[in-house]
Amino acid sequence: MNRGVRLRLAVAITVVLGLHLTALADLRLAGVRPDAPLLVAITAGLVAGAERGAIVGFAAGVLADLFLPSPFGLSALVYCLVGFGIGSVQSGILRSAWWIPVVTAFTASAAGIVLFAVLGVMVGETEMVGPRLPLIALLVGLMNAALAPAATRLLTWAVRAGTPDRNYAI
Amino acid sequence: MAVYRRPARSRFTLLLLVLTSVTLVTLDYRGAGSGVIEAVKDGARDAFAPVQDASDTVFAPVGNVVGGVLHYGDLEAENERLREENAELRGAALRASDAEREREQLLDLMNLEFVDDIPRVDARVVAVSPSNFELSIEIDRGANDGVVEGMPVVTGAGLVGRIENVSRNRSTVQLLVDDEFSVGIRLTAEGDTGVANGKGVRRAMQVDLVDPGSKLESGQVVVSSGLQQSQFPPGIPVGRITSATSRPNALQQDVKIEPVVDLGRLAFVTVLLWSPR
Numbered sequence: 001m002n003r004g005v006r007l008r009l010a011v012a013i014t015v016v017l018g019l020h021l022t023a024l025a026d027l028r029l030a031g032v033r034p035d036a037p038l039l040v041a042i043t044a045g046l047v048a049g050a051e052r053g054a055i056v057g058f059a060a061g062v063l064a065d066l067f068l069p070s071p072f073g074l075s076a077l078v079y080c081l082v083g084f085g086i087g088s089v090q091s092g093i094l095r096s097a098w099w100i101p102v103v104t105a106f107t108a109s110a111a112g113i114v115l116f117a118v119l120g121v122m123v124g125e126t127e128m129v130g131p132r133l134p135l136i137a138l139l140v141g142l143m144n145a146a147l148a149p150a151a152t153r154l155l156t157w158a159v160r161a162g163t164p165d166r167n168y169a170i
Numbered sequence: 171m172a173v174y175r176r177p178a179r180s181r182f183t184l185l186l187l188v189l190t191s192v193t194l195v196t197l198d199y200r201g202a203g204s205g206v207i208e209a210v211k212d213g214a215r216d217a218f219a220p221v222q223d224a225s226d227t228v229f230a231p232v233g234n235v236v237g238g239v240l241h242y243g244d245l246e247a248e249n250e251r252l253r254e255e256n257a258e259l260r261g262a263a264l265r266a267s268d269a270e271r272e273r274e275q276l277l278d279l280m281n282l283e284f285v286d287d288i289p290r291v292d293a294r295v296v297a298v299s300p301s302n303f304e305l306s307i308e309i310d311r312g313a314n315d316g317v318v319e320g321m322p323v324v325t326g327a328g329l330v331g332r333i334e335n336v337s338r339n340r341s342t343v344q345l346l347v348d349d350e351f352s353v354g355i356r357l358t359a360e361g362d363t364g365v366a367n368g369k370g371v372r373r374a375m376q377v378d379l380v381d382p383g384s385k386l387e388s389g390q391v392v393v394s395s396g397l398q399q400s401q402f403p404p405g406i407p408v409g410r411i412t413s414a415t416s417r418p419n420a421l422q423q424d425v426k427i428e429p430v431v432d433l434g435r436l437a438f439v440t441v442l443l444w445s446p447r
Contacts, residue, residue, distance in 0.1 A: 021222065021300055023229050069335070070301060127303070
């Protein structure tokens, strides 16, 4: 990863986290809000592959953890696994279809939320797996899917110097 | 012959990141709110505070306009309802003034502190929790204003929650509907007590340890009990009873309450500078 890509990725992560904590803070459906740092991890995996997906996911997770009441490092763990997972499966799919980031964001966000809750229980946050978990996973998936085109555009800009062939038609 | 090493390198990177994350979780767990990680989190919140304030100034008017347009009908109906409620409350306040005086005298006699006498600081709600799993809000007051962990947070209507985390200029308030929140309450004038527990957003609070013989009615307001070693002073309205059922031979009643405070629309709150004795 060259210096330009690193810098642009750092800017992208910071901008998304800033928006997550400010402009997106009141965007709620049934008390559930989108998970923008998780979306960044997913999109990074999709646009830039497994390794960068894991690194971006980890960085976005660590920054998000600074502002979360959950155990520090939990988001970093989940987001880097999700970024890596999406990056690992994305190489075999058609890259130019506009709907791929949307469907991927929905599925991976919902899965990421469930993984976050399950790992949370393992580190003592027992209330995370409750009757609202399916609703939270569904709504985060839907809202992240709606934000996916914008996130894909941002991450594509951030990594284009490294992988110019991975632009999506959005 | 060339060897393709990319997947192995990716897996090694992932392994490093996973190990780092697990180490961070462990450090945080061992620090239990008082370690280096907690200090870093507090520093980050203080550093981000000016950005949050600036964004609030920029985005709040936009959000208000959008909300106003989208919910115009609801706002009109709510305005009407509030006018009626205001008129009723004026009458109730006049009727309650005598009872309030008697209550103050009783609390004096029992050597209990009256809520109105407790020093307080007003605070603005600057953010709701970025988590989908914990119910909290962030306020623009912190240790510099005398706020410490555990202090009760209220509005004019009643209890909002308790201070969960404090940095220099910011505090996190755990809302009373959070799964890990509980408060001792008094249910009736006769002194029947119980413990109200949060059950999550948009779910009624469950009240435990209520005597099966207690006579309870829907709509009845319950207040904090302030019994010995209570986390809250006495007399703060907590919720209204939504259901109270008693099964034969049960050791306690099944009681549910809903908070008196509209937690979805908190703009300003008050921190009572009070700590359990």
